[in-house]
Amino acid sequence: MKKIALMTWHHVNNYGTAFQALALKELITEFDCDVDIINYMRLEASPIQKKSLKKIIKNLFYETTSVDTNGKIYEFNDDCFEAFYSKNFTYTQICHSRQDLQKLNNIYNGFVCGSDQIWGPRWFDSHYFLDFVTDSKRKIAYAPSIGVTGLSSFQAAWSMKKLISKIKYLSVREKTGCDEISELTGRHDVINVLDPVLLIDGTFWEKILATSKQELPKNDYMFIFFLKNNEKYIQFAIEEAKKKNLKPIIMHSTQSIDNNYYNIEAPKPEDLLKYLKEAKYICTDSFHIMVFSIIFNKQFTVFNKHNSKEFSSQNGRLTELLDRLKIKNVVYNGKIGDKIDYRIVNDELYNLKRVSKYFLENAIKNIPDEINYYDYKNTCEDCKKCKGNISFEMKQYFSKGKLITHKFIKKRMMLWSFSLEGKCYGCEKNENIDTRKPIFYDELLNDFLKDRNLLKIYMKYYFTYDLINVIKKMTQFVRR
Structure with missing residues (x-):
């Protein structure tokens, strides 16, 4: 029996999230597999994004107004979802860092990411693309949604292209999403599948609701x-x-x-x-x-x-x-x-379910049975032990540059968490550094390696951060 780890949103107070996770788990179980939810708990805030100069100026000169209401954003009771999750799911160990996730390579035969909008570029997180899995043959994407059009215009597009290209079995929930990902990656094997909730027969959901009081x-x-x-x-x-x-x-x-x-x-x-x-x-x-x-x-x-x-x-x-x-x-x-x-609807649904189930069953069947040991402690594939890190590349270049402009730019760049300090975004969490990988990291690296024009790099990625910093300091000075 194969062991499968499922990477999806979990333990959030959202009905759709809870139901899609349960449905996908049940589907995989039908194919004679043990399934655990990856208990991924991100410690850091959302990835760092490029600051828009246009938005900064707009915020400076236009006051935002808020609507006064008597209501509030609803807060669920603590026990509203907890019992549901505890009853229906089993979990891996808690995973905070990349190395925590890499350990799973030695426990599970295959990995599935999906569904819901886990691939939304506005809240990009590379781990939901199974970036920690060593072998592409062990990666399955079932029905993730990107939730946008014009994907290539988003900051995360560079990183998404790289990550999606490494997934062997690729499916997406919406047809528009299939088209967007095909255009971004050049892949024409993206399968359009149904949300997993629709693949589970109504009798299963009736058993769930039968427990309701x-x-x-x-x-x-x-x-x-x-x-x-x-x-x-x-x-x-x-x-x-x-x-x-x-x-x-x-x-x-x-x-x-x-x-x-x-x-x-x-x-x-x-x-x-x-x-x-x-x-x-x-x-x-x-x-x-x-x-x-x-x-x-x-x-x-x-x-x-x-x-x-x-x-x-x-x-x-x-x-x-x-x-x-x-x-x-x-x-x-x-x-x-x-x-x-519903005579027409149920006939259409039956045919679509067959296609979706076949994709998932075939993908799981082709996952290797043998688990090859992965020495995660001494391996860092993406950064080659930091020598592929943009920090290292830039340091090498800076050491050769003697122009005053180079020294100024270097000084300004080193103020930020995506600076020239020799840190690795791929390794275990280090309490002394900010390990959040910038959402524009791959784009920045590509621009730098292409023509190494530091002034362009500074203006495109760092200038707005500098500007905000200067404005804050000026404001503090005036208030004094």
Whole structure:
């Protein structure tokens, strides 16, 4: 029996995250595997990003305004998700550093990363691309989502291209994501697969909800759940519930300032499934609530969570799935959605599930049975024991340069955590240095090795950090 380690988001208070992790674990288990969730706990903050001069200037001259509300971003009770995770998952040792993760190479036959938006370039983390796994044949990406369009324009694109190219079995949840990754990497073997929640039969989810002790309303009800507070949508849903003689059951908004309409406390995951299974109608802006509406063959209307162009691509994951399942006219456009013919939907879903399951089964089958010992303590593949580190490369160049401009630039660069100090972003965490790898690291290295124009490098990557630092010091001086 093969041992598989699953790299995904876990132990967060998010229903979609919890359900997708459970579904993917169950799927892999079906193929005669033992599965553990990688207990990755990042110690550092998000990766360092390039500062935009345009945004800095905008923040200096334009005051930001905040809306005064009586609400707050919803906080779940401590026990809302904890029992669900404890009951349904087994974990690896806690992993903080890269070396912690590298140890897993000697324990597990294969590694799967997915699903959800773990590959989102805005919150890039190289470990979710299995950068710590030694052999590409042991890497499987199942249904990760990037959640954006125009991937090549993001700072993380350089790093993502390098990391994705090393994954043997590659699939993505959205067709648009497949196209974006193919364009970025030049790979044409990217498979479009379903979210793992859709691959698990409804009978499995019914067993989960059967453990719920939640009392449901005695009368028929409409279940209303919006991740993002939108009073227009909520009021519309309430009015439609009245027209259908349904009681509106309204959850908290969980990703923005809460609404004032909720009439139930946030349920445990199994309780939420029970609410969905017994609802007569569902209104939501949540991808995974829509997915369960489909699994339970419910009539529903789905709403776009984001109105801004910057995040409009995240709306696309809903409409793309609807198109694949031939569900028409259920996206809110001022009226309630059309009736869904689930005979057509279930036929389409059956065919799509076969393709997705075949990809995952075939990938797992081809993972090597033998585990070759990996000497993680004496190996650092990416940096060749720091001699491939950009710090080392730049130091070599600086030692030859005698120009005053070189000395000035070097002095300025050394102020920052992506400076010329001889540290390695690939090794074990060192309490004395900042081990966060900059999100633009590979792009910076490429620019430097291409023409070694230090002034260009400084202006592109360091200048805005310097500018912020100078502004802060000037502000402190004036206040004194």
